[in-house]
Amino acid sequence: MGTWTRACATDDVELEDLLRFDHGGRSFLVIRSPEDEFFCIDGICTHERVHLADGLVMDGIIECPKHNAHFDYKTGEATRAPACINLKSWPVKVENGDVFVEI
């Protein structure tokens, strides 16, 4: 079991957008869907060591800002080449206006 760690306030992330969150030497993304749900996935592309924080969040996808790999941000699944390895996704809960990730 991981530890629930505060990542940010809900207001820190706009709808259909992301926030980079670094913890324990590792990079994560907190992503807020247009339906106002929060998700957390690894922040580094599985294809090369590119930070995904500059990528576009749209239509359920986070796109790598360098090689256009696609990941389903709800599950971390790699859905378009060149990435073929899924991103790890992390459990998220929202409490009193804060987003927590179980790391």
Next chain:
Amino acid sequence: MTHHVIIGAGEAGLRAAAALRDAGERHVTLVGGEHMPSYDRPALSKPDGETGLFHRPIAVDLAGLEVVLGRTAKGIDRETKAVILTTGERLAYDRLLLATGARPRRLACDPAGHALMLRTLGDAEAIYGKADAGGSAILVGAGLIGLELAAELTRRGMTVRVLEAGPRALGRGVPAEIADVIVSRHRRSGVTFDFDVRIERVEHKSVVLADGARIEADLVVAAVGIEPEVGLAVSAGLACANGIEVNSRLVTSDPSIFAAGDCAVIDHPRYGRTRFETWRNACDQGAHAAKAMLGEAASFETLPWFWSDHFDLGLQAVGLHDPSRRSARRDLADGGWLRFELDENHVLQAAAGIGPGTSVARDIRLAEKLIERGAFCAPEALADPGLGLKSLLKVAA
């Protein structure tokens, strides 16, 4: 049972092979001329900024494919539908894809080939093998590959001088204002530039200019563009002109033969006859060719997009740059900026951005979607950093 044969195991060939396999095709043969598994070509001129690593194999699952490496095709027998390899082997095909790529253009003033050129992993090993810290390098050609190499050789401790025949850097495809930013960044790291240079000849470790001046250097590299590999197509009697001619579905003048990537000049629905020389085009045309080989009728409509890295700066561009168009500039918070090009009806046609790292990526991707949709964009809205491009896209939808 359909036999698919693919000549060329670069990005286009690989993507096509994997897409055919994923569509359930059981007889897919991929022929690659190099004696090694496919690797990432962009990394050759854009090595990892920390480690300098430039050899990155492409992680593609080859299961279910017949892969033939280290052999090339020397002919196509279109009558009997067979490819003849240099070893004499015949590969029967029902559908053939030519993904033969391109080779670097040789300097006319260097018939002996003193200047190194970059295309393959072996080329990169030869160049970086001579890139000793404290040494000097001359780069002939201030295009994207030339300047990427200039940045990398500088990072490795060399003193780099760039010689360019034209009046400015990145004269093909990059707006002048953005080229200026990139050149300034290079100068800040010590790279020097000479424009409108005429080279008389290249010798061992030196370049002689038309005015007689001799410039000596430990390493001379020429990066003056590429020429499509059309020899196989020409010898087979396929229509070729600055590339293997294909229609908008990537079909050549022979309905059983297709072409994709650097070697293909496509009748693009938006741009007419065009040959694209980018990594993403090779990927996308390869995947599209697989669909066309399976009989799908869709045209290839993808917009050209590329990125280029120079020290800490990243350039991204989408669409084809035309300096005569009206432009709008948007400044970003981190010092980067975007340049949009509109036609006379305020329809977005192209966009380019320069900024730290990948900071312009998201906006360039949104610009691509706006261009695809034929969106009308007020120049004032494009120039306003407070107005998200995503909101413009939602208006356009």
